[in-house]
Amino acid sequence: MKSTTINLKGIETFSYAIVVIGGGLAGILASIIAAREGRNVAVITKKKPGKASSTAYSMGRFSVAGTKMTKEEHLEKSLMIGEYLNDKELLEKMTEEAPQTFECLREELNLTFSSHDMGYIVADGEKPLPGANLMEKLVYKAMEQENIDFYSNCLPLELIEKDGICGGVLAVDSEGKLTAFRSEALLISSGGYAGAFANTDNPPTMMGEGLILGYRAGCALRDLEFVQFYPLGFKEEKLPSFIAPPRYPPTALLYNDSGEDIIKKYLGEDWDINSATIGKRGALSIALETEWQKEQVWMDLTKCVDTDWKGVNSKPLYDRYNFDFSENPFRWPYSSFYAGWYINGRLPKYRN
Numbered sequence: 001m002k003s004t005t006i007n008l009k010g011i012e013t014f015s016y017a018i019v020v021i022g023g024g025l026a027g028i029l030a031s032i033i034a035a036r037e038g039r040n041v042a043v044i045t046k047k048k049p050g051k052a053s054s055t056a057y058s059m060g061r062f063s064v065a066g067t068k069m070t071k072e073e074h075l076e077k078s079l080m081i082g083e084y085l086n087d088k089e090l091l092e093k094m095t096e097e098a099p100q101t102f103e104c105l106r107e108e109l110n111l112t113f114s115s116h117d118m119g120y121i122v123a124d125g126e127k128p129l130p131g132a133n134l135m136e137k138l139v140y141k142a143m144e145q146e147n148i149d150f151y152s153n154c155l156p157l158e159l160i161e162k163d164g165i166c167g168g169v170l171a172v173d174s175e176g177k178l179t180a181f182r183s184e185a186l187l188i189s190s191g192g193y194a195g196a197f198a199n200t201d202n203p204p205t206m207m208g209e210g211l212i213l214g215y216r217a218g219c220a221l222r223d224l225e226f227v228q229f230y231p232l233g234f235k236e237e238k239l240p241s242f243i244a245p246p247r248y249p250p251t252a253l254l255y256n257d258s259g260e261d262i263i264k265k266y267l268g269e270d271w272d273i274n275s276a277t278i279g280k281r282g283a284l285s286i287a288l289e290t291e292w293q294k295e296q297v298w299m300d301l302t303k304c305v306d307t308d309w310k311g312v313n314s315k316p317l318y319d320r321y322n323f324d325f326s327e328n329p330f331r332w333p334y335s336s337f338y339a340g341w342y343i344n345g346r347l348p349k350y351r352n
Contacts, residue, residue, distance in 0.1 A: 049142070
């Protein structure tokens, strides 16, 4: 690693076998595994563990080979969704190891998961975001481990070099004091940088500090241009500026002012709103933007009856909005590119 001279004289220093930077799913699960192997672990988080993570904000979905999808199918679908720009070697490693990693997580949390066409989804918990239910249980498991110490509201500043390798990290603790964490090994699992945009539906603390730490230490950063925007977002004055939480009832429709079914028009009869938002996200984004340039785009839930919502884990979120979806279709004005640009401060929400 690049050598960085840091004078630690007078700075409070802690020593651990492993330091984990990041309090999301990857960091917390890694700390549990390390602790059970007898290592003493420090977990450094900018907020409370498990709170400001993409997993907590998510719908608790996991794409992994299982009863409905083989490893080969998982690889091919991942390549397709990435429009074949992905690093195939890394994807092969991910799809090969994903089932074992998921089983480790499932056994650790003792959560109920239901299967879907590309893997599994969290099926229990009281919070409206299933990802938050998952993280709550995971953090609780970690806190049961006596050899894991959490340092919340702690901001990493610089990796510490020792004999040419990483020997820890210098951080600012919750009281604003410089604190050094010495370690035999260090794991950066701090997520991406989507929170750096002016407006975003990602955790606002996701500012890419982990990427910066690695870069300053000489690590190569790859695929930073792969920022993916979800294609469907709210455009109603009574609804929040947020993505429309998937999954959708099978009777949900996307259509234009002329009454044309947008998915059937552009993608064909084999696709519906759920499969398209997963497997044809780019094509659906282009279709939505093409239609939006001409007229309004609507999503219609008025034909959805109670049985259609069975197994749709986003239902609690829709129930919280002060909007009668059974009476009013609502508009989807932008594609993933333009939705992303709006969410990130590039476009106005309403056009004249």
